[in-house]
Amino acid sequence: MTAPPAPQLKPVTADVKTTALLLLDFGKQNCGQRPRCLASIPKVQKLAADARAKKVTVAHSLFGQATEADLLIAPMAGETFVRSGANKFYRTDLEKILKDKGIQTVIVTGTAAHGAVLNTAGAAALMGFKVVLPVDGMSSDPFSEMYTAWHLANAPGGIGPNTTLTRIDMISF
Numbered sequence: 099m100t101a102p103p104a105p106q107l108k109p110v111t112a113d114v115k116t117t118a119l120l121l122l123d124f125g126k127q128n129c130g131q132r133p134r135c136l137a138s139i140p141k142v143q144k145l146a147a148d149a150r151a152k153k154v155t156v157a158h159s160l161f162g163q164a165t166e167a168d169l170l171i172a173p174m175a176g177e178t179f180v181r182s183g184a185n186k187f188y189r190t191d192l193e194k195i196l197k198d199k200g201i202q203t204v205i206v207t208g209t210a211a212h213g214a215v216l217n218t219a220g221a222a223a224l225m226g227f228k229v230v231l232p233v234d235g236m237s238s239d240p241f242s243e244m245y246t247a248w249h250l251a252n253a254p255g256g257i258g259p260n261t262t263l264t265r266i267d268m269i270s271f
Contacts, residue, residue: 104244105251109268110205110230117230117271118155118201119146122186122208122218125160125168129209135237139170141266142207142235146171152271155199159186159214184210184217193225203228205269207235212242219250223260232266 121142129135149156157178158169166173173179180190187193196204204222206229208215215236219229233247250261 102248105248105263107233107263107265107268109270110262110264111270112154112203112205112230114152114154114271116200116202117205118157118196118199118203119149119205120186120207120218121146121156121158121171122206122210122214123159123161124171124209125164126170127162127164127168129170129237132209132237134239134243135209138207138235138237143171145205145207145232145235145266145269148269148271149205150174154271155196155201157192157195159192159208159218161214184213185221186214186218187221187225196227201227203230205230205232205235207232209237211236211238211246213238216246216249219261220253220257223250223253223257224255226256227260229257229261230264230269231261232264232269234265 158173159180182190204227206219223229252258
């Protein structure tokens with residue numbers, strides 16, 4: 099048996115009024131211990147700066163006992179912050195916050211491709227959000243990153259059809 103082909107990456111032009119950037123679990127406690135995550139930080143920081151410059155909604159998350167001071171990509175004043183496990187919509191008001199702002203598309207980045215990214219992006223797609231997944235904005239081990247991208251691009255039940263795979267340098271606002 100051979101592995102399936104890699105899903106195609108596509109350019110994305112995000113509507114600044116209806117798009118949110120999700121920065122999931124970029125904490126020193128988890129990301130700071132993993133070289134692949136640390137290597138993704140400069141690209142994700144640039145994406146966050148570009149989004150902020152265009153007034154895109156930005157939301158952050160953490161898990162466990164970590165605090166906002168542990169974040170490697172710090173929230174700016176007024177940015178949403180939630181604390182949850184792998185699905186950042188679970189037992190938080192993230193869905194309500196995003197829908198109240200008219201958000202229809204989420205760009206999902208994060209430190210645990212097979213955890214927060216997979217579960218939050220899948221949940222977002224099932225809730226009716228369009229999901230943009232920059233493959234260089236998520237990290238884990240190489241297999242988990244590949245699996246997460248493949249799964250989100252191909253999953254049934256509305257996940258695959260609502261997910262666009264891209265790279266950070268292919269996103270414009």
